[in-house]
Every structure is written in structure tokens, then in C-alpha cells.
Amino acid sequence: xxxxxxxxxxxxxxxxxxxxxxxxxxxxxxxxxxxxxxxxxxxxxxxxxxxxxxxxxxxxxxxxxxxxxxxxxxxxxxxxxxxxxxxxxxxxxxxxxxxxxxxxxxxxxxxxxxxxxxxxxxxxxxxxxxxxxxxxxxxxxxxxxxxxxxxxxxxxxxxxxxxxxxxxxxxxxxxxxxxxxxx
Amino acid sequence: xxxxxxxxxxxxxxxxxxxxxxxxxxxxxxxxxxxxxxxxxxxxxxxxxxxxxxxxxxxxxxxxxxxxxxxxxxxxxxxxxxxxxxxxxxxxxxxxxxxxxxxxxxxxxxxxxxxxxxxxxxxxxxxxxxxxxxxxxxxxxxxxxxxxxxxxxxxxxxxxxxxxxxxxxxxxxxxxxxxxxxx
Amino acid sequence: xxxxxxxxxxxxxxxxxxxxxxxxxxxxxxxxxxxxxxxxxxxxxxxxxxxxxxxxxxxxxxxxxxxxxxxxxxxxxxxxxxxxxxxxxxxxxxxxxxxxxxxxxxxxxxxxxxxxxxxxxxxxxxxxxxxxxxxxxxxxxxxxxxxxxxxxxxxxxxxxxxxxxxxxxxxxxxxxxxxxxxx
Amino acid sequence: xxxxxxxxxxxxxxxxxxxxxxxxxxxxxxxxxxxxxxxxxxxxxxxxxxxxxxxxxxxxxxxxxxxxxxxxxxxxxxxxxxxxxxxxxxxxxxxxxxxxxxxxxxxxxxxxxxxxxxxxxxxxxxxxxxxxxxxxxxxxxxxxxxxxxxxxxxxxxxxxxxxxxxxxxxxxxxxxxxxxxxx
Numbered sequence: 001x002x003x004x005x006x007x008x009x010x011x012x013x014x015x016x017x018x019x020x021x022x023x024x025x026x027x028x029x030x031x032x033x034x035x036x037x038x039x040x041x042x043x044x045x046x047x048x049x050x051x052x053x054x055x056x057x058x059x060x061x062x063x064x065x066x067x068x069x070x071x072x073x074x075x076x077x078x079x080x081x082x083x084x085x086x087x088x089x090x091x092x093x094x095x096x097x098x099x100x101x102x103x104x105x106x107x108x109x110x111x112x113x114x115x116x117x118x119x120x121x122x123x124x125x126x127x128x129x130x131x132x133x134x135x136x137x138x139x140x141x142x143x144x145x146x147x148x149x150x151x152x153x154x155x156x157x158x159x160x161x162x163x164x165x166x167x168x169x170x171x172x173x174x175x176x177x178x179x180x181x182x183x
Numbered sequence: 184x185x186x187x188x189x190x191x192x193x194x195x196x197x198x199x200x201x202x203x204x205x206x207x208x209x210x211x212x213x214x215x216x217x218x219x220x221x222x223x224x225x226x227x228x229x230x231x232x233x234x235x236x237x238x239x240x241x242x243x244x245x246x247x248x249x250x251x252x253x254x255x256x257x258x259x260x261x262x263x264x265x266x267x268x269x270x271x272x273x274x275x276x277x278x279x280x281x282x283x284x285x286x287x288x289x290x291x292x293x294x295x296x297x298x299x300x301x302x303x304x305x306x307x308x309x310x311x312x313x314x315x316x317x318x319x320x321x322x323x324x325x326x327x328x329x330x331x332x333x334x335x336x337x338x339x340x341x342x343x344x345x346x347x348x349x350x351x352x353x354x355x356x357x358x359x360x361x362x363x364x365x366x
Numbered sequence: 367x368x369x370x371x372x373x374x375x376x377x378x379x380x381x382x383x384x385x386x387x388x389x390x391x392x393x394x395x396x397x398x399x400x401x402x403x404x405x406x407x408x409x410x411x412x413x414x415x416x417x418x419x420x421x422x423x424x425x426x427x428x429x430x431x432x433x434x435x436x437x438x439x440x441x442x443x444x445x446x447x448x449x450x451x452x453x454x455x456x457x458x459x460x461x462x463x464x465x466x467x468x469x470x471x472x473x474x475x476x477x478x479x480x481x482x483x484x485x486x487x488x489x490x491x492x493x494x495x496x497x498x499x500x501x502x503x504x505x506x507x508x509x510x511x512x513x514x515x516x517x518x519x520x521x522x523x524x525x526x527x528x529x530x531x532x533x534x535x536x537x538x539x540x541x542x543x544x545x546x547x548x549x
Numbered sequence: 550x551x552x553x554x555x556x557x558x559x560x561x562x563x564x565x566x567x568x569x570x571x572x573x574x575x576x577x578x579x580x581x582x583x584x585x586x587x588x589x590x591x592x593x594x595x596x597x598x599x600x601x602x603x604x605x606x607x608x609x610x611x612x613x614x615x616x617x618x619x620x621x622x623x624x625x626x627x628x629x630x631x632x633x634x635x636x637x638x639x640x641x642x643x644x645x646x647x648x649x650x651x652x653x654x655x656x657x658x659x660x661x662x663x664x665x666x667x668x669x670x671x672x673x674x675x676x677x678x679x680x681x682x683x684x685x686x687x688x689x690x691x692x693x694x695x696x697x698x699x700x701x702x703x704x705x706x707x708x709x710x711x712x713x714x715x716x717x718x719x720x721x722x723x724x725x726x727x728x729x730x731x732x
Contacts (some may be wrong), residue, residue, distance in 0.1 A: 457635075
């Protein structure tokens with residue numbers, strides 16, 4: 001059975017992004033990680049240091065281990081300032097360290113066997129102004145040879161707005177059906 | 184005389200991005216802020232809380248005050264994973280709080296009178312894969328009605344690589360001349 | 367009652383793009399223009415000629431007159447090579463001439479009062495690779511100050527494929543309801 | 550010696566785009582094709598017809614034969630309405646027919662061994678609003694597995710404006726040097 005991990009980048013509980021994502025994983029056994037509940041420090045680029053990267057004392061490694069052991073990763077992020085939240089960006093920036101971390105010798109190869117989805121909600125014309133973020137996720141997944149299964153963009157500003165976005169909700173329902181077939 | 188503030192998003196000292204930026208501000212009186220030297224916590228979205236945003240105990244307010252008092256802002260960021268660094272993203276995410284902060288009553292109006300530039304260096308085909316980030320900066324500046332003066336993308340991976348990027352270095356020189364005329 | 371004009375850029379009859387568009391205008395009184403049935407020559411840029419643009423002997427003026435007299439314009443195009451069809455591009459390129467044509471003295475002002483929609487179907491990952499085209503339509507509409515009401519992207523390759531794209535069909539249905547309220 | 554073909558999409562002679570391109574091929578033996586001097590009809594999609602595509606009586610095949618026999622292709626187009634000219638788009642749209650044309654049995658394989666460059670000049674903020682077009686060329690080249698060597702964007706509106714764009718002119722000079730090494 002394929003293991004699903006959801007990474008939530010929202011800073012609010014029961015945010016629109018979370019509501020939409022919950023619809024997509026309804027009835028599925030998924031590990032849900034709320035990045036806001038953890039300490040994830042910004043990357044310190046050690047690629048060109050003789051000593052390489054320094055060990056970092058935070059929660060990143062525990063989370064990336066979960067990701068490493070999953071087959072399906074759902075990146076669930078609000079669109080803050082036309083991109084993923086800084087919370088999620090710091091998490092992804094740290095991949096540069098994991099790619100060189102001897103504790104994760106097969107990280108890149110493992111990533112190449114995973115499938116990823118993006119679920120995002122924004123308040124300022126997200127179907128237009130959120131497209132650059134989708135491009136970036138595409139480049140990110142391509143760099144680690146991860147398959148990009150698709151994305152859902154919802155519109156919402158006030159709490160629970162996204163429940164009125166029929167297209168987004170139907171898209172989440174269809175992703176749910178697809179995941180149930182896959183898993 | 185126009186006040187220039189440079190926000191550095193690099194995690195390394197004398198990174199390629201910094202080298203390129205130093206060329207652009209050569210001989211100019213600019214306030215340089217290395218975000219890596221400060222604590223900037225991720226935003227906690229309080230827009231829909233009755234009590235609004237909570238005060239945050241970190242260095243953000245001191246930095247945004249510098250920005251608020253400048254006429255020209257240079258966003259200098261390495262391209263990490265096809266976007267600005269998480270360090271810089273967390274800084275920008277916090278603007279959502281400042282926009283509602285009674286200590287900065289004129290923040291949005293002040294921003295609308297500033298001019299911004301982006302200087303970015305990336306190692307993986309930045310003239311192609313960095314374009315989405317430029318789109319995002321455009322949306323960001325547009326949201327606060329800030330004028331977007333232009334951007335420079337340089338190519339570089341190993342330390343000092345960007346010094347060999349003649350086009351980027353000429354672009355920085357020309358921006359330098361332009362800033363000298365403006366200031 | 368608002369006048370709707372649909373511009374079809376497909377080269378095939380009953381193409382997927384047309385099927386999706388027909389759903390959006392179902393029950394509405396719309397002028398449908400199949401660009402493939404007309405001669406529209408490429409623009410010859412006369413902006414910098416003393417004599418200006420030359421008159422062109424083709425069907426362009428008759429069509430742009432229809433557009434000029436409408437309130438709502440639907441651009442319905444297959445995604446050919448990640449962009450609108452050349453047929454539709456030649457039509458839009460000619461706007462540069464109309465903007466300087468004394469027979470259409472109010473063209474730009476009239477455009478600024480119209481609302482536009484884009485409906486597009488593509489076969490190669492259109493939700494990713496069609497996004498640049500949406501950006502371009504946004505710039506185009508912005509140049510003439512036309513309001514961009516939204517877009518629908520459908521997936522399809524073989525005839526009638528798009529009818530299986532539930533999300534696209536629901537989006538067309540909802541646009542239909544919206545147009546019925548507006549008109 | 551590598552054969553270079555330049556495809557010009559401008560409608561004007563000695564356009565800014567042409568001036569910039571001439572700098573890039575200065576001193577090189579290149580076949581220059583001015584698309585405006587030829588008849589290239591819009592594609593009629595015959596992919597799903599039993600009889601396939603109909604023969605088209607125009608100049609397209611003669612031009613695509615030149616392309617087919619070259620190693621380096623330079624797409625030189627003005628940015629009209631934020632994209633390549635309709636003239637050039639119609640040319641590329643027709644590739645869908647060539648891909649299925651038994652007179653060009655090795656078209657796709659041959660394309661995969663070519664290197665392509667894009668040179669484009671625009672008058673309305675081309676470094677921002679021309680980026681979507683670059684994305685599209687990237688997708689196009691990727692579809693036929695052609696290597697994308699790079700692009701140059703120049704700014705210009707009035708005749709000869711681009712000669713003042715120092716960055717673009719230096720970029721063309723450097724491309725010229727690169728081509729001279731390659732050829």
C-alpha cells in the first residue's frame with residue numbers, strides 16, 4: 001500500500017488550503033505534517049565549504065525521513081505573496097543539504113520514484129498569479145526526477161471560502177478517487 | 184538624496200549574488216542588510232482572528248523600518264530551488280502583518296513611492312528557470328504599488344563564478360550608473 | 367443585452383476547443399466567428415512608415431468590426447505548440463493596425479469596456495504547458511485595458527476527448543451560468 | 550562545418566530584431582530566411598482524418614527542408630503582442646504536419662540533433678512581458694528534443710532603437726563568438 005505524506009505549509013489551523021487538502025485525502029491513510037508545528041531553520045549553504053554542511057539542530061531530519069519513506073507527497077500550501085509559504089520554502093531549501101547528507105545516501109534516487117501533487121489556495125486571482133509557483137514546483141520535482149501528478153488551485157480569502165469553489169472541490173474529489181485507485 | 188537599502192537573502196558570505204550586487208552599488212551609500220544575521224520568524228496569519236496578529240519577538244520590525252524609510256530597495260537573492268531563499272520569503276510573508284500594523288500606518292502608501300530592483304544568481308539555467316521568480320517579484324511589487332525598476336540574473340555555482348558572467352556584470356555596471364544618476 | 371462574440375481559432379470543425387466553448391455559450395445568443403473560414407493576412411508593420419499602414423484586402427476589418435461592437439469576447443483556441451493558433455495570432459497582430467486606423471477611432475476605448483474570456487484545449491499537459499499562453503492573453507488584454515474574466519483549460523487530443531474532462535466541463539457550465547446572469 | 554539557418558519573423562525590413570540578429574551572425578555563413586517573403590498557410594489539422602493531412606500548395610516545405618538540413622536554427626522574431634509573430638507561429642504550427650509527412654521521415658530525429666537560439670526584440674517591457682514567449686519556445690524545442698542554446702531579448706520600438714541596448718548588443722556579440730567557435 002502506497003504511503004502518502006501531506007506537508008502543510010499553512011500558518012493557520014483549518015485554513016482554506018487544509019480544508020481543500022482534507023477533501024483530497026478523505027478516507028485515505030495519510031501522514032499529515034503541519035510544518036508550523038516544527039522548527040525548520042533556513043539552509044546554510046555549505047556546498048563550497050571544505051567541511052561541507054554543518055549538522056543542524058532542528059526538526060528537519062525527522063520530517064524529511066517521513067518524506068523519504070513515502071511514495072506520494074502532497075505539498076499543501078497557501079499562496080502567500082504569489083508563492084509557497086516561507087515555512088515550506090525553508091523546508092525545500094534544506095533538500096540541498098540532504099542531497100549531500102551521508103545519512104540519506106539514496107535520497108535523490110528515492111525521490112525519483114515518488115509522485116507529487118500540489119494543492120494551493122490563494123486570495124488574489126490565484127488561477128493567474130499562482131501559475132509561477134506551479135512552474136517552480138515543476139522545476140523542483142524535475143530536479144529530483146519526481147513525477148508531478150498534478151495540482152489544484154483554489155480561491156479563498158476568508159475562512160472556509162474554498163468550500164464555495166466548486167471547481168476546486170470537484171478537483172479534490174477526483175484526486176481523492178485517483179489516489180484511492182492508486183493506493 | 185535617495186536612500187538605498189539592500190536586502191541580502193544569501194546564506195553564504197561573499198556569495199555570487201552578493202558579488203554581483205556589490206558591483207551594482209559600488210560607490211553608493213547603501214544600507215546593507217544580511218537577512219541571515221537576523222531572526223525572522225515565519226508569518227502566523229492573524230488576519231481572521233478577532234485579536235488580529237500577535238506581536239512577534241524577533242528582528243523583523245527593525246528591518247522593515249529600514250525598508251520603510253528607503254526610496255530604493257534592492258532584493259538580492261540567490262535562486263534556491265527556482266525561487267528566492269526561504270530566508271527572504273519569510274521576510275516578505277511578514278509584510279501581511281505590517282500591512283495591518285498600527286505602528287506602520289503608512290506602510291502601503293510608502294511602499295508605493297519606492298523603486299525596487301531584483302538581483303539574483305542561480306546555477307541551474309537561471310535565465311530560463313528563474314523567470315517564474317521574476318514574475319512573482321512583479322506581482323509582489325504590484326500588490327504594494329511599488330515600481331519595479333528591473334532585474335539582473337547572473338549565472339554561477341561555485342564561488343566567484345558570476346564574475347565571469349560578462350552580461351550580468353555589465354548589467355550591474357549599468358544599474359550602478361543609473362542609480363548614481365538617480366540618487 | 368450584452369452582445370457576445372466568440373472567436374474560434376481551431377482549424378478543425380467540432381474540435382475539442384469548440385465543443386468546450388459550445389457548452390459555455392449554450393442557450394445564449396452569440397456571434398460565432400470561425401477564423402479558419404476567413405482570410406486574415408499577417409500584419410505588415412507600418413508604424414514607422416511615413417505613409418503609415420497600407421490598406422489590406424482581406425476579411426480582417428469585417429471581423430474586428432464585430433468585435434468592436436460586442437461587450438463580451440470569448441477567445442476559443444486550441445493550444446498549438448503551447449500557444450494560440452497562428453490563425454488567431456495573425457488576427458491579434460493586426461490590432462496594431464486597427465489601433466492606428468481612422469476608421470476605428472474609438473477602438474482602444476471600446477476595448478477597455480469589454481470583458482474577455484479564454485477557452486483553450488491542449489493535448490500535452492495543458493494545465494502546465496498552457497500557462498504561458500494564459501500569461502500572454504493577460505498582457506494582451508491589459509494593453510487594451512480589457513477586463514479578463516477568466517479562462518478554462520481543457521485536456522484533449524482525439525476528437526471529443528474534452529467531454530471526458532469533468533473539471534473543464536463543469537467550468538464551462540459555470541461560465542455559462544455566469545454569462546446568463548450577466549447578459 | 551555546421552550549417553546555420555536564421556528564420557526571421559519580422560514584417561519590416563531592417564527591423565530591430567533583424568539588426569540584433571545580424572550582429573549575432575556577423576562574419577558567419579548563414580542561410581537567412583525572411584518568412585514575410587513566403588506564403589505559409591495556417592495548419593489544417595488532419596491528425597484525426599482518415600485521409601490524414603492534405604498537401605498544401607505554398608512555400609512551407611521548401612523552408613522546412615532548409616531547417617531540416619541545418620544544425621543550428623536561430624528564431625529571430627519581434628515580440629508582437631507578447632509572443633512570436635503570427636507569421637512565425639503559422640510556420641511552427643505546420644510542424645505538426647511535417648511530423649507525419651512521409652517526405653520527411655526523419656524530421657523529429659533530425660530536429661533532436663539541432664541547436665536552437667531565440668533572438669527577440671519588443672517595445673513593451675520585453676524583459677518582463679516576453680518571458681512567457683521564452684517559456685513557449687522552451688516547450689517547443691523540448692517537444693522535438695532540440696537543444697535550446699539560449700536567448701537574447703532586446704528592447705526597442707522605433708527603428709534602430711536596439712542598437713542603444715548595450716546589454717542586448719553585448720549578448721549578440723558573445724553569441725557571435727560562441728557560434729564562431731562551434732561552427
